[in-house]
Amino acid sequence: MKGLSRASLAEVEERFNAVAGSADLGTLADELFAIADLLDREHGLRRSLSDPARPAGQKAQVVQVLLEGKVSVAALETAVAAVSAKWTRGGDLADALERLGVVAAAAEAEAQSRLDDVEDELFRFGRIAASNLDLSRALTNPASPEAAKRELLVSLLTGKVAPTTLRLVTQVVLHPRGRSLENGLTDFGQLVAAQRQRLVAVVRSAIALSEVQKQRLAAWLRTSYGRDVHLNVEVDPQVIGGFSVRIGDDLIDTTIAGRIEEVRRRLAG
Structure with a gap:
């Protein structure tokens, strides 16, 4: 706004x-x-x-x-x-x-001490939907009845995610309001993170980060941005060496592929 x-x-x-x-x-x-x-x-x-x-x-x-x-x-x-x-x-x-x-x-x-769960679950569900074409179609098809979409979400998520996660995913799916499913979940995830005045960082790495690595990265980002940062880690085999971190419009790219691309841009310029 x-x-x-x-x-x-x-x-x-x-x-x-x-x-x-x-x-x-x-x-x-x-x-x-x-x-x-x-x-x-x-x-x-x-x-x-x-x-x-x-x-x-x-x-x-x-x-x-x-x-x-x-x-x-x-x-x-x-x-x-x-x-x-x-x-x-x-x-x-x-x-x-x-x-x-x-x-x-x-x-x-937050009152139920499940705010971290909700952040993680919104991110993971967005990735699952993005990688499963049949699921994405079932949830975004405008011709599909709302009742069918709601029933599908209940069967998939009840007992597996926090009630708040189910509530928010249901709102995005049934009332997209011009947003894609992925963008809607991202927007809601950022609002959830703001409940603690935290930034959200999407981390892409070829392999899963250990807890120690995630803690160190979060601490470094907190120092750099002056605010707590919630990490959403996405394992991507296409990443070659290192990892990338995106916070809003900021991109921190330590991958080999990213360095190669930077060299190409400089040579082209």
Whole structure:
């Protein structure tokens, strides 16, 4: 988000933080996802509630009529704060509510001491889906019923991942909102990591790193970036010597292949 929407998001997050403490966080996450999904489906409603020229009080009243008694007080107050704010574009309103749903789910995982599990599981499921064409098609086919996708996810993940992971994967699959499955899982993974103000590093190596190696790499990255860094390690046999680390737009490439490519670029220049 940019400009006006970024400032509005900060205001809504402040209200969310004030009401989420006493809420059932899993339920709150589901309710915020449902409200975001409603706005995505009902284009006229979204345009009306995100119209900056319409008085905030009128928009808040519409939300109260629609949602009061159907969602928790925390979800209702968060939604009222969201529609009362001003957004650069209409889609930012739904984006903000979905984002806060992810934050609520991550807070629940943190309270259960499973935040690390959720980060790892989102990353691993994304890699599994990317490497399994049949699974990817089953989960992303727009003609496939939502019920069938949900049932598939439940059969694959129940008892094998944290409940928060299943909740977040289900949201990405059933409501992609213009994202690919991989990008949606990556976006959610970054929001989960931000629950502890951590960066996410994707490490590619030809062989699995030992725990000692991962601890040393994490410590070095923490010193370099001034923040804790969560490592998602991907074993890639195509990597020749060394490893690469990507954090956002930054790439640290110590592989032999990377060095060869750098030499080629310099010679070409």
